[in-house]
Amino acid sequence: MIRASVVGASGYVGQELIRLLIAHPEVEIVHVTSTSKVGEQFDDMYGNYRDIFVKPFVEQDLEKIAEDSDVIFLALPHGVASHLVTEELIKKVKVIDMGADYRLGDVEEYENWYKTRHESPQLIKKSIYGLCEIKKSRIKEYDLIANPGCYTTCSILTLAPVMGNEAFDSDSIVIDAKSGVSGAGRGLNLGTHYTECNESIKAYSVAAHRHTPEIEEQLSQIGGKGIRLLFTPHLAPMNRGILATCYIRLNEDMEENEIRELYNNYYRESGFVRILKEGILPETKWVKGSNYCDIGLKLDKRTNTLVAIGAIDNLVKGAAGQGIQNMNIIFGLDEGTGLIHVPIFPA
Structure with a gap:
């Protein structure tokens, strides 16, 4: 034992x-x-x-x-x-x-x-x-x-398969992420009191969140080049969960099914990462209490931007x-x- x-x-x-x-x-x-x-x-x-x-x-x-x-x-x-x-x-x-x-x-x-x-x-x-x-x-x-960290785990896993791939512009990354209130810990804080955060959602630590350098450092190692990105966290009125919506532009034309294949190949031996089928996007309720990371993909052909969305239980x-x-x-x-x-x- x-x-x-x-x-x-x-x-x-x-x-x-x-x-x-x-x-x-x-x-x-x-x-x-x-x-x-x-x-x-x-x-x-x-x-x-x-x-x-x-x-x-x-x-x-x-x-x-x-x-x-x-x-x-x-x-x-x-x-x-x-x-x-x-x-x-x-x-x-x-x-x-x-x-x-x-x-x-x-x-x-x-x-x-x-x-x-x-x-x-x-x-x-x-x-x-x-x-x-x-x-x-x-x-x-x-x-x-x-x-x-929780934001970093979700963000890095959601973007890792396309880092280092020249078809994707790693200088264009934007991450919009939401966290449940338990991410702030159990200590008393006015901002996490029930009446302060219930029925409300807010951005915080804008352009200054401590998980930013962690995400950048790890994605830089995966991609083999220095990466700077925009990361904005939000406090959502739920107990637990992380949802990270990540945007990255493409340098060339690709089809969504090709990108999904990249993800499936990258995580083919990772039992806790679930790449969702076309038309299905992650929700925190489907990973709550588990060690799974769900990732969904949508290619916006109009702007040639990949929208990759990840969901995990933050705890x-x-x-x-x-x-x-x-x-x-x-x-x-x-x-x-x-x-x-x-x-x-x-x-």
């Missing part, structure tokens, strides 16, 4: 990790932590776990936790993991960081976008960006995994599910182990 611990288990991503790990046939959860809930029972905080998962929260001592863990999931705010992760720690235990601290290759860019000092920049080169469908062949070589494929997918790859399991769940509907 893989002995797993979840650091920061009291947040939405942490509890989603617990939900999925409980059902994983090869995992035993040994520790869960919360800096503010030490000694309290997990199922007292989340009633859906009553009599199912009753462990108490323990202190956030990573060195101690590593002694009897094979993998530690860090479900912490950005800027925290870089203070906690050390070279000694990743020699003892696999670390999957759900936050942003090791996602960007350039520490100066990280500090510029996240407005905080990175305390372990030497570990960035010893980590890998764990977008499983793109980096699967290399993930097992690393002890420190930077689990991608599963956009966070906890992808973290477990990374764990499965690291430990030589089928990457779908413990993750083959039919999306929940209605919910």
